[in-house]
Amino acid sequence: MTEPNLIARAVAGDLAAQRALYDQHVDRVYRLAYRLAGDEDLARDFTQETFVRAFDRLATFRGESSLGTWLHTIGVSVALNGLRKVKRWRAREAPLDEALAVGTTVREAEPDLKRRLAEAIDALPDGYRTVFVMHDVEGYTHEEIGTALGIQSGTSKAQLFRARAKLRIALADFAGEWVS
């Protein structure tokens, strides 16, 4: 059965068709949500919310882009909004680990590249981080990213360039190591 047929049946309330559409796209939506959230529970919540919204609005889907792109648009929006809320919560609550560490001196080994990179990516502005993750990590094209984020593909490229530049600065001390 073709995707437009599945969509038509799903809009009519056919649960099997909805499940079929879900099975086609859930992995990629979940992967992107996981990449953006970095947390299994959040990724699951974002994915669920994405499909709930998508099925609620499926009748408004005009087919101007692919269903996958449309789903990713919803997914990115859900994830970014959800992460903003999570950040606000986390800003209000000091993690227990940090609280316990107060007053103690912890001597740590030099953080490795992956950890430093993860921290640097987390520190990127939301727009840069999303574009970087979608393009360089998940392999989305700039057109897909532009559609998903509601921006021009040129803007997506510019943001990717700036994100990479910031990461280079953040990880500059690894440059000599790599050259040597």
Added chain:
Amino acid sequence: MTTNDHDNTLDRDEAWPVDGLDRLIASAARDYHAPPPSAAVPRDAMWAAIVAARIPAAPDAAPAVVRPAATTPVVAIASRRHDRASRRAWWGLAAAAAIFLATGVAVGRWSARPGVASGPSAASQVATTAPAVAPATHIDSTITAPTPGDRAGTTPVALPSALPARPAQVAAATARRAPRDGARRDDAYDVALEQHFAQAEALLVSYRADTLDVALDGRLAQWARPLLGDTRLLLDSPAAADPRRRRLLEDLELVLAQVARLAPAPRDSAGADSTARGDRAERQLIDGTIRHSQLLPRLRTLMPAAGSDL
């Protein structure tokens, strides 16, 4: 961004990674928030939650056959939404309560600002804490009681035959006013102050009419003592917040203290002359103070014409 910048961006995008560091970043970035393998994606659990969340929207939809795996508990989105809604309702109630409390506190602070009486019992406190006066039986019953309207210096000497009723007058006046205007507690102080000024004026007029009558001096001193106590109480009350009233009360306190010291002359003949000389000097001092501070005109100025209706 300029066109050149944009072109450079495009070039760099196509050429990336350009050096070892870029390659390092590109390779390490693949592990950034690495998702679980495809087989580990909790598809069924999420599907069950999605269907559960959409049941209210689609009641005729067939129930989901798939159930969440026991090992992967999923919180239904519908119940989360319900929780969120009820949490919002609680926040709304809490905000309303906070606004209500803040309004109450603001009104309280406004009504307790300087210059406004701090309690409904202020006037009654002035009335009830005033020093006790001598019983009326010790006072000449033929002398009329002073009234606020009695201001002429030529009136018969006004002595405190009605003094025991003074606190009652103040309290009654306060009671008449307070229920009518409960929020404005300063009215109680105004009433007490007007009554007090009227009494003080009557006393001073009586004093000026007194021509070295030793017996009358004793009665004036007796009359001045409770008034002196009231003056000091009023000086410590919000009624004295107004600088004009405060200065007047301070001057009045001085004069009343001097009048209160006009003790009855001893009956022995030995010290009669010296006592009379002392009284004369004391009187000159009091007269000088009254004149110098223009006490009577100031008292009459500060007493409103409507004060007589109290």
